[in-house]
Amino acid sequence: MDIIHLLPDSVANQIAAGEVIQRPASCLKELVENSLDAGATRIQVIVRDAGRTLLQVIDDGSGMSETDARMAFERHATSKIAKAQDLFALRTMGFRGEALASICAVAQVEVMTRRKEDEIGTLLEIHGSEVIRQEPCQCPVGTNFKVKNLFYNVPVRRKFLKTDQTELRNLLTEFYHIVLVYPKVQFTFVHNDEIILELPTGTEKQRIEAVFGKSGGKSYTGQFVDVATDTELVSIRGFIGKPEAATKNAQQYFFVNGRYMRHPYFHKAVMTAYSGMLAGETNPSYFIYFDVAPETIDVNIHPTKTEIKFQDEQMIFQILMAAVRESLGKFNLTPSLDFNREGEIEMPTGPTDNVAKPHVVFDPNYNPFTRSAKPSTQGWEKLYIPASGNTNSGYANSGYAGVPARGMMSEDQQPPQLFETPVSELTPYIYNKYLLLPTTAGLMLVHYRRAHVKVLYEQYLKQMSAGKGVSQQLLFPEVIDLSPDDMVLLESIIDELRIVGFDLDQFSKTAYSISGIPALLNAQDAQTALQNILHAVRETGASATGHWRKQIALSLAKDTAIPYTKTLTAEEAKHLLDQLFVLPDYRLTPDGKTICALLSDADLARKFA
Ligand code: ADP
Numbered sequence: 001m002d003i004i005h006l007l008p009d010s011v012a013n014q015i016a017a018g019e020v021i022q023r024p025a026s027c028l029k030e031l032v033e034n035s036l037d038a039g040a041t042r043i044q045v046i047v048r049d050a051g052r053t054l055l056q057v058i059d060d061g062s063g064m065s066e067t068d069a070r071m072a073f074e075r076h077a078t079s080k081i082a083k084a085q086d087l088f089a090l091r092t093m094g095f096r097g098e099a100l101a102s103i104c105a106v107a108q109v110e111v112m113t114r115r116k117e118d119e120i121g122t123l124l125e126i127h128g129s130e131v132i133r134q135e136p137c138q139c140p141v142g143t144n145f146k147v148k149n150l151f152y153n154v155p156v157r158r159k160f161l162k163t164d165q166t167e168l169r170n171l172l173t174e175f176y177h178i179v180l181v182y183p184k185v186q187f188t189f190v191h192n193d194e195i196i197l198e199l200p201t202g203t204e205k206q207r208i209e210a211v212f213g214k215s216g217g218k219s220y221t222g223q224f225v226d227v228a229t230d231t232e233l234v235s236i237r238g239f240i241g242k243p244e245a246a247t248k249n250a251q252q253y254f255f256v257n258g259r260y261m262r263h264p265y266f267h268k269a270v271m272t273a274y275s276g277m278l279a280g281e282t283n284p285s286y287f288i289y290f291d292v293a294p295e296t297i298d299v300n301i302h303p304t305k306t307e308i309k310f311q312d313e314q315m316i317f318q319i320l321m322a323a324v325r326e327s328l329g330k331f332n333l334t335p336s337l338d339f340n341r342e343g344e345i346e347m348p349t350g351p352t353d354n355v356a357k358p359h360v361v362f363d364p365n366y367n368p369f370t371r372s373a374k375p376s377t378q379g380w381e382k383l384y385i386p387a388s389g390n391t392n393s394g395y396a397n398s399g400y401a402g403v404p405a406r407g408m409m410s411e412d413q414q415p416p417q418l419f420e421t422p423v424s425e426l427t428p429y430i431y432n433k434y435l436l437l438p439t440t441a442g443l444m445l446v447h448y449r450r451a452h453v454k455v456l457y458e459q460y461l462k463q464m465s466a467g468k469g470v471s472q473q474l475l476f477p478e479v480i481d482l483s484p485d486d487m488v489l490l491e492s493i494i495d496e497l498r499i500v501g502f503d504l505d506q507f508s509k510t511a512y513s514i515s516g517i518p519a520l521l522n523a524q525d526a527q528t529a530l531q532n533i534l535h536a537v538r539e540t541g542a543s544a545t546g547h548w549r550k551q552i553a554l555s556l557a558k559d560t561a562i563p564y565t566k567t568l569t570a571e572e573a574k575h576l577l578d579q580l581f582v583l584p585d586y587r588l589t590p591d592g593k594t595i596c597a598l599l600s601d602a603d604l605a606r607k608f609a
């Protein structure tokens, strides 16, 4: 019996419109979801040139009859819904019947398919919606779908594709979203003849380990605790990262009824449950699976179907937050903090800063001064050797004085000259994390860690554009294990990383060895710094080299800048200011934080009124 029928227009129109195929990753998603809908137990994905020239999905699912194979490419042809009501009780992935029609319109498609009840299969070739050939063929049960030369007839689309590395990462991201909810299905992902992921069947936890676990390293899922709760409204299961395992580069996934979803509101519920437990700038990883009655969610509000509306979002928020809290409490997870990065022990800056951090337990063994005994001290010294020819760059003649200091100083104040004495003769007073300087316009406060971040940021940028940086060799090379998408990401920024001093070599399919690092970095911070860079670059999502560079420079600057728990010597402070004030925009860090603030004479007068 043929099972595909055309949707009536009325139903078709109720279906969220939208471009289905924007890039290879969206094509992959549609094909793999079809395979799952067809009941496949084994799915192979074969990709060439990040999906540009070939995207192939082979499954052992139900296959299609000869007629269905032909019908499948008609718009709104689907075997999955017939009536509008069905839209609200959806359990299958695809339901719009437009994916294949869209794909075959913009690519050269070849499909071989056979049902188990048929002796012989069907081969169908369609180029740009035009059927080139349809004939019987010998093939195994299931469907073998080849999409060749995506966008071959849409040059504009082709032009919008990013670099191969970016598109490959997009493919992997889409792949993760699917494989993490189908641990019972076996998956393989091959790119340019190399097996990137091979995922046997198992439990959800084993699947997570198989995707994100590092070769030979300690167990990835060992850093998670279970979360589970069952209510009338929703059942929640999953794994949440221990607070101390939180990193910048966290994996955070929600799934509902077997489908990946983004849900910023529920994310907030999780983060609220963790509040006070995380070291600044780190995030917990989580994999949380929701199960709800299908009629209580609307999966149809967004064409790419990752945003999902729940009927009782507030209730679920509460249930989720309580469940996460309970798990964190039950496993008695005591957080400890690490002070290397800014933001962790920020002093309250005023009455507005009333974020409660009641549960923080400080690590009693942490000694901020141990850092100063490490190699970074050398680097620190090095930084302050004034550049040749620039030894006399006092602030007064550095161009600093003429720069209108909007934003930090009161608007009407554009002091012709802020300092009465040349800077080299000034000795800043060091108070807390600030340097205090008298100026003609009042008292200037300089946040010295931020100043250092700024100075280093500019240095790294300069190194990258000049093509040379300073490296220190590691006595013992380190190996950093990476997930497949991070491997791809690292590869795409490796030139920049080498310039700033990372000496990196591919060590295995899932690891790089680090034998040299930027001169200012502590050896024991090498891996974290690299992870932080990957995270920063990933976050921007940009493919423009210029943008990467900024992210790399900033991330590295933050990891090599002096921690404000270290006390500066007067000499260091002077050198720092010397370097800061020659920069064109010395008042703000690259991420927009205030470096210099001025307490004007008027401000002071008011205090003593
Ligand atoms: P939808 O998935 O929304 O129904 P598609 O355009 O993705 O729409 O697919 C159209 C139809 O083609 C599906 O309803 C299904 O019957 C059939 N089909 C597509 N891919 C496969 C596959 N891998 N195995 C079996 N049938 C498939």
Ligand code: MG
Binding pocket: 030, 033, 034, 093, 094, 095, 097, 099, 100
């Ligand atoms: Mg589909």
